[in-house]
Amino acid sequence: MNEKHYDAAIVGAGMSGLAAGIRLAQFDRNVCILEKHSVYGGLNSFYRRNGRNYDVGLHAMTNYVPKGTKGGPLSRIIRHLRMSWDEFGLVQQNGSSIAFPGVELNFTNDFERFETEVAEKFPEQIDGFRRMVAGLAGYDQLGMGAAGGSAREYVSGYISDPKLVDMIFCPLLYYGGAREQDMEFGQFCVMFRSIFLEGFARPFDGVRHILFKLVKRFKSLGGEIRLNAGVKEIVRNRSDEVDHIVLDNGEEIYAKRYLSSAGWPETMKLCGLESHVEERSIGKLGFVETISVLDKAPSRNGHDKTIVFFNDSDRFDYKNPSSLVDLRSGVVCVPGNFAYGKPFQDNMIRITALANYDLWRKLTPEEYRRQKLVQYEKTLESAARFVPDFRRHVIDVDMFTPLTIQRYTSRERGAIYGAADKRYDGLTPLRNLFICGADQGMVGIVGALVSGVVIANRYALSD
Ligand SMILES: Cc1cc2nc3c(=O)[nH]c(=O)nc-3n(C[C@H](O)[C@H](O)[C@H](O)COP(=O)(O)OP(=O)(O)OC[C@H]3O[C@@H](n4cnc5c(N)ncnc54)[C@H](O)[C@@H]3O)c2cc1C
Missing domain, CATH: 3.90.660 (Polyamine Oxidase; Chain A, domain 2)
Structure with a gap:
C-alpha cells in the first residue's frame, strides 16, 4: 500500500489552505496540501480562455491599507507569512x-x-x-x-x-x-x-499574481502541494481522531494534524459524519x-x-x-x-x-x-x-x-460564502481535524488567508 506521513495534511489549496501551509512550513513542519482541482486558488483561482487570462472570482482584494501601515488584517497577514508588501503588488x-x-x-x-x-x-x-x-x-x-x-x-x-x-x-x-x-x-x-x-485594491496581473507568490513561498519552505489529489475519505479511528486520508487514487496520507478548507458540510461528509450537518446550515x-x-x-x-x-x-x-x-x-x-x-x-x-x-x-x-x-x-x-x-x-x-x-x-450548492453557521473555533468532532477558510468564518481573500494562519497557529503549531 502506498502511504505518506506528514506533520500536517491540508485539504484544499485555496487561500486559507495555502496560508496555513506557509505558516506551518515556516516552523519546519513537514506539510502537504492536497488539492482536488488541477489548479490552485479554489474560489479565487484563474484560467485561460480564447487567448485571454481570466480570474475566477477576483473583483478586488478588500482590507487595503497603504504600505507600512501597522495593524489591521492585511499587515498582519503579510507579517505572519513573512512576505513583503511589494510582493502583493496591490x-x-x-x-x-x-x-x-x-x-x-x-x-x-x-x-x-x-x-x-x-x-x-x-x-x-x-x-x-x-x-x-x-x-x-x-x-x-x-x-x-x-x-x-x-x-x-x-x-x-x-x-x-x-x-x-x-x-x-x-x-x-x-x-x-x-x-x-x-x-x-x-x-x-x-x-x-x-x-x-x-x-x-488589486494586483495588476490579478489573482494569479498573489497565488504564484504564495505557492512559491510555500514550496521554498519545503512544503509539498499536490494537484489532482482529491480527498475521497477522511478515515476515523476509535479515539475520535483522523487516522488517515484516502485520495481518489486510493493513496493513503497520514499526518499528526489535519486541516480542511473544503467547507464544514463537505468535510463532515468526507469523515462519514453527515449527522453533524444540519440542513438549515448549508x-x-x-x-x-x-x-x-x-x-x-x-x-x-x-x-x-x-x-x-x-x-x-x-x-x-x-x-x-x-x-x-x-x-x-x-x-x-x-x-x-x-x-x-x-x-x-x-x-x-x-x-x-x-x-x-x-x-x-x-x-x-x-x-x-x-x-x-x-x-x-x-x-x-x-x-x-x-x-x-x-x-x-x-x-x-x-x-x-x-x-x-x-x-x-466542490462547494455544496456552489455557495461562495459557505455554510450559514460558522465554526469560529475551527474545531470538529475529531480531535486532530480542524476547519479553516470560509466555514471557519472568514470570507474573502484576506479573510481566508487570516483564517489559515489563525487555525495553523492555534492547533497545528502547538506541539
Ligand atoms: C465569483 C467569485 C467572486 C469573488 N470575489 C471576491 C473578491 O472580489 N474579493 C475577495 O476577497 N473574495 C472574493 N471571492 C471570495 C473568495 O474567493 C473566497 O472567500 C476565498 O477564496 C475562500 O478561500 P477558502 O480557502 O476558504 O476556500 P476555497 O477557495 O473554496 O478553497 C478550498 C479548496 O479545497 C478544494 N477541495 C474541496 N474539496 C476537496 C477534496 N475533497 N479534496 C481536495 N481538495 C478539495 C477546492 O478545490 C478548493 O481549492 C469571490 C469568490 C467567487 C467564487
Whole structure:
C-alpha cells in the first residue's frame, strides 16, 4: 500500500489552505496540501480562455491599507507569512459606489469620502452613522470568537432610515453574506472594516499574481502541494481522531494534524459524519458571474468606477431568488479601473448577481446552455440601468453559474460564502481535524488567508 506521513495534511489549496501551509512550513513542519482541482486558488483561482487570462472570482482584494501601515488584517497577514508588501503588488481602486433609486453613495479607500457622502445624502442620519461606526472600533478582527446577534438590529439602533441601512448592507452582503438578509454582528464588523474603513485594491496581473507568490513561498519552505489529489475519505479511528486520508487514487496520507478548507458540510461528509450537518446550515446563496470583454477600455465608454453595487428599489432583498437570476440587484466590477499608472490591456466588465442553485440544476444540458445566454443578456440589461451601457462593445463573453462554482471548488450548492453557521473555533468532532477558510468564518481573500494562519497557529503549531 502506498502511504505518506506528514506533520500536517491540508485539504484544499485555496487561500486559507495555502496560508496555513506557509505558516506551518515556516516552523519546519513537514506539510502537504492536497488539492482536488488541477489548479490552485479554489474560489479565487484563474484560467485561460480564447487567448485571454481570466480570474475566477477576483473583483478586488478588500482590507487595503497603504504600505507600512501597522495593524489591521492585511499587515498582519503579510507579517505572519513573512512576505513583503511589494510582493502583493496591490494597486488602489479609483472609486466605487452604491446606487439605489435616486441616490448614490460614492466611496474610496479614504473613509472620510464615504462619511461626507452619507452626510450630504442622508443629513438627518449622519450623527447616528458616526456613532454606529465608533461602536465597531473595539471588535477584534483576528480573534477566533465572534460576537453574535443581528447586525441589522445593531445598525438600525443608530440609523432610522431603512434605505441607508440597506445601502450599507448591500456591499457587505454581496461580498461576504453567507445568510439571507442579515449577518452576525461580528461578521458585520469585519466586513464593514474591510470595505469601508480600509478598501479595495488589486494586483495588476490579478489573482494569479498573489497565488504564484504564495505557492512559491510555500514550496521554498519545503512544503509539498499536490494537484489532482482529491480527498475521497477522511478515515476515523476509535479515539475520535483522523487516522488517515484516502485520495481518489486510493493513496493513503497520514499526518499528526489535519486541516480542511473544503467547507464544514463537505468535510463532515468526507469523515462519514453527515449527522453533524444540519440542513438549515448549508449555504443557500448562489451567484452568477458574467464576464464581458470589450473592444475598448470601459473608461472610454464613460465608466470609470471600480465597483458599482446596484439595487433597483429602496429595499435590498438578499436571499435565494425564486428565478434563475435575481435581476433586481448586482455588482459591476471593472478590473481596469484601478490606479495602475500604466495601460491595462484586458478590457473587461464583470457582473455578479444572486442566482438560484436548484433552478439551474434542474435544467437539461441543452436548456442550461440556452439559459446561460438568456440570463447573460438579461443581467447586462439590468446593469445598464446603473452604469454606461457597454453591450455594443462586447467581443467575447464568459459566464458561470452556481453549478460551475460547485464543479470547480466542490462547494455544496456552489455557495461562495459557505455554510450559514460558522465554526469560529475551527474545531470538529475529531480531535486532530480542524476547519479553516470560509466555514471557519472568514470570507474573502484576506479573510481566508487570516483564517489559515489563525487555525495553523492555534492547533497545528502547538506541539
Ligand atoms: C465569483 C467569485 C467572486 C469573488 N470575489 C471576491 C473578491 O472580489 N474579493 C475577495 O476577497 N473574495 C472574493 N471571492 C471570495 C473568495 O474567493 C473566497 O472567500 C476565498 O477564496 C475562500 O478561500 P477558502 O480557502 O476558504 O476556500 P476555497 O477557495 O473554496 O478553497 C478550498 C479548496 O479545497 C478544494 N477541495 C474541496 N474539496 C476537496 C477534496 N475533497 N479534496 C481536495 N481538495 C478539495 C477546492 O478545490 C478548493 O481549492 C469571490 C469568490 C467567487 C467564487
